[in-house]
Amino acid sequence: MAMRSREAERPRPLLDLVSYGRRAGLPREHWSPAELALIARTARRTPEVMVKVSGGGRSVAAVAAHLRYVDREGALTWRTDEDEAREGRDVAHALTADWDLAADAAEMAAPYPGAPGRRPTKLVHNLVLSMPKGTKASSVLEASRAFAREEFAGRYRYAMVLHTDRGHPHVHLIVRARSDRGERLRVSKATLRDWRAQFATQLRAVGVEANATERAVRGESRIAPRDSVYRASRRGQSTHLRARVESVAKELQGGWQIRIEPGAMKLLATRRQVQEGWLAVAQSLRDTHPAMASEVRRFVGSMPPPLTERQRIAEQLQHQLRRAPRTCEPPTR
Structure with a gap:
């Protein structure tokens, strides 16, 4: 039988901002060069x-x-x-x-003695x-x-x-x-x-500015679609996406409030913890790296509001409606 290896331990992220935001692990006053470099790259939005x-x-x-x-x-x-x-x-x-x-x-x-199917x-x-x-x-x-x-x-x-x-x-x-x-x-x-x-x-x-952080750490809330949905949407064949868009459009046309998705509160809580974590980082850098601390605070202030998938669809539809040319109404008698 083939040997099966146990996955090696993988390191935790250098910046655990959600934990900082929960006050469970406040950042140190002394940062490693790798951590400082990551903070700087993220704050200036390196690709x-x-x-x-x-x-x-x-x-x-x-x-x-x-x-x-x-x-x-x-x-x-x-x-x-x-x-x-x-x-x-x-x-x-x-x-x-x-x-x-x-x-x-x-x-x-070959026959497998484990779970059938x-x-x-x-x-x-x-x-x-x-x-x-x-x-x-x-x-x-x-x-x-x-x-x-x-x-x-x-x-x-x-x-x-x-x-x-x-x-x-x-x-x-x-x-x-x-x-x-x-x-x-x-x-x-x-x-x-x-x-x-x-x-x-x-x-x-090789001389290319590049960064690797989690989406929430950067203040982004876009939820990546399942791979099959993404590929179908690229071809214009995603029934899942079409149903979502039609549902949101119906709510907008009816003048209703966009229905809040179950994950919205979690999204807001995570954003709040991330922002508080970044501000804790800025506070710890204030005396030793004041310029970087200021850049971190500007970065936090520029984060876009967290949006669920339905809220993002609504925003895109409203943007398209604002850009659409207005048709001339026929004169009334």
């Missing part, structure tokens, strides 16, 4: 990295199809863990063979490493290669492709989910948080 896991094939055919989609049927260049540059229509098939995914799939299909395990993880529009694409690729070497080289096979056709440069990094020793790569929220921090570090090493 944030994005690292997400976008599905993962559960069959060899599904993995090969995704690889062909990523490299645009062989038109784009792969960078592999063996430091090779490979391209062509046959690369997708070659990678699945090199990584012995057929053996992984056979093992996963278990879904097949992923053969690969599809990671996306991204930066905002305007970032130098070659730097994103260089940082992605360094990140992959540090995280996976010698343990998990991988290959990556750079995309520049969406306005923002991003790298699709495909990682085999099982090592040659049978250890499975498990991805948790803590893992993603650590990967974001490591990717940002690699970007800064």
Whole structure:
């Protein structure tokens, strides 16, 4: 049976602002250089990295199809863990063979004594490493290669492709989910948080200003949609999103108050704790780093109001109505 590794302990965030806001762990008067750098980057709103896991094939055919989609049927260049540059229509098939995914799939299909109905395990993880529009694409690729070497080289096979056709440069990094020793790569929220921090570090090493903080810490309340809803909305096919928009539009047309979602109070409480945490940080910096303390207070003051999904939809609809050209009404007799 394959060996299964227990995920290594991941470090906590450098700034636990929610705890500061609860007064459970007030910040120290002496900050490390890494903490000061993170405070400064966040307060001046340094561009944030994005690292997400976008599905993962559960069959060899599904993995090969995704690889062909990523490299645009062989038109784009792969960078592999063996430091090779490979391209062509046959690369997708070659990678699945090199990584012995057929053996992984056979093992996963073997009888399992645990809970019945278990879904097949992923053969690969599809990671996306991204930066905002305007970032130098070659730097994103260089940082992605360094990140992959540090995280996976010698343990998990991988290959990556750079995309520049969406306005923002991003790298699709495909990682085999099982090592040659049978250890499975498990991805948790803590893992993603650590990967974001490591990717940002690699970007800064190649001269790109990059930061990695949680959305609430930056004063952002946008709730990321489920991946399937997001993809469908990009195609204009999301029934979930359409139903939400129609519901909010009906409330606006009727002159009603927008129905408050259950998570609104939690959203407000988290924002209050984050703001109080930042102000506690500013207070601790007042004597030793007065300029940074002032910048932190300005940062807190510039945070937009926290909005739920329905409130955000209502705001967008009202903005569109204000911008829509007014039609001339026919004259009345």
